[in-house]
Structures are given as structure tokens and as C-alpha cells.
Amino acid sequence: MANRKFRFKRGGNRKMNRKYNTLDLNNLNNKKTKIVSSEEALKDISPINWSKEVLSGEKKINIDKR
Amino acid sequence: MCKVGDILLIRNYIHNGQNLKRHSFVVLDDKAGIIQGLEYDLVTNVMSSFKDEEHRKKKMDYSGNFPITHDDSNVVNGNDRDGYIKTDQFYYFNKDKTDFTVIGSLNPDIFNLLLEFIKDLEQREIIIDNL
Numbered sequence: 001m002a003n004r005k006f007r008f009k010r011g012g013n014r015k016m017n018r019k020y021n022t023l024d025l026n027n028l029n030n031k032k033t034k035i036v037s038s039e040e041a042l043k044d045i046s047p048i049n050w051s052k053e054v055l056s057g058e059k060k061i062n063i064d065k066r
Numbered sequence: 067m068c069k070v071g072d073i074l075l076i077r078n079y080i081h082n083g084q085n086l087k088r089h090s091f092v093v094l095d096d097k098a099g100i101i102q103g104l105e106y107d108l109v110t111n112v113m114s115s116f117k118d119e120e121h122r123k124k125k126m127d128y129s130g131n132f133p134i135t136h137d138d139s140n141v142v143n144g145n146d147r148d149g150y151i152k153t154d155q156f157y158y159f160n161k162d163k164t165d166f167t168v169i170g171s172l173n174p175d176i177f178n179l180l181l182e183f184i185k186d187l188e189q190r191e192i193i194i195d196n197l
Binding site for chain 1: 113
């Protein structure tokens with residue numbers, strides 16, 4: 001797989017998009033696919049330690065483009 | 067219930083009798099389908115944090131990782147640590163069999179960028195042992 005350096009484009013005064021696009025399943029299904037176990041897939045993943053407020057449902061996380 | 071763009075915390079992630087900790091996932095699709103003969107109604111990517119600077123460099127050099135960093139995104143009520151979404155691994159779930167909580171969401175702008183990122187992937191891994 002080729003290396004891709006990814007940077008967001010700055011939004012500036014551009015109007016925010018409020019519509020979620022749809023995952024293209026046809027595109028996804030055409031990719032070379034390998035089945036792996038959860039254990040294998042998660043071995044390098046560091047779970048995010050969310051705050052107590054988030055875990056209790058008192059606060060919600062919101063991720064937006066800067 | 068959850069919808070596209072939501073961030074889920076899956077509480078009962080058990081594989082071969084072992085609890086694999088509480089992992090966070092982004093909902094990519096919430097429509098019912100069949101994969102490898104198994105029914106699903108949730109397609110997700112997992113989220114991860116960086117352990118340290120060296121870990122960050124290693125993970126950001128990998129083309130399948132979508133950054134969630136302070137340089138590029140605002141994370142309201144986050145934990146002040148940068149992380150990434152592992153876009154080349156697709157975890158399939160069945161909502162009825164999964165114990166999850168919606169803990170937040172990605173705004174459409176960033177979610178749509180994530181989909182663009184996924185579109186360019188050359189290969190994928192699928193995780194279906196939760197179905």
C-alpha cells in the first residue's frame with residue numbers, strides 16, 4: 001500500500017457541511033479483503049481513556065474539523 | 067440506538083472468553099446487510115490513542131490511519147490526547163448482540179473526509195467474529 005500523508009484542508013469561512021455522506025459499500029467490497037480475528041486486529045490499538053463524565057454519559061465528545 | 071457518525075464505546079468486547087478492554091468505534095454504516103453469510107447492522111472503524119511521540123510517528127507513517135489531532139481537529143470533551151482512526155480495519159457488529167454506549171460523534175465535515183480517506187484504501191481487513 002502506498003504511503004499517504006494526510007492533512008486536513010483548513011476550512012476558513014467555508015460553509016459547514018451538515019450532511020453525512022454514505023459509505024460506498026461497492027467500493028469497499030471491491031478492495032482486497034482479509035478476515036482477521038478481533039484479538040489480532042486490536043493488538044496494536046491503545047483504547048482511549050475518556051473522562052469519567054464521558055463514560056457516565058454526563059458529557060458527549062464532539063469531533064470537528066479545526 | 068446509534069447512527070452514522072456516532073462514537074461508540076463497546077463494553078462487552080469478548081473474544082475467546084477474554085475481555086479485550088473497552089474500545090471506541092466510529093459508526094460508518096448502520097444499515098442491515100450480510101457478510102460472509104452473517105447478518106450485521108453496524109460497520110465501524112476503531113479509534114486509538116498514541117502511547118507516546120515515537121508511537122505517533124510510527125502510526126502516522128502508516129497510510130491506513132486517519133489522524134485525530136489537535137493540529138487538525140477540535141475535540142470537545144476529549145481527553146487532550148491525540149489519536150487516530152484505523153480506517154483499513156472494518157469491524158462488523160449486530161446491534162442486538164452488542165452492549166454499547168454512544169459517547170459522542172464526528173461532525174459531518176470530518177466524517178465525510180474519513181469516507182474519502184477510506185475510498186482510497188487499496189485493501190482492507192474485516193473483523194466478523196462478533197457476529
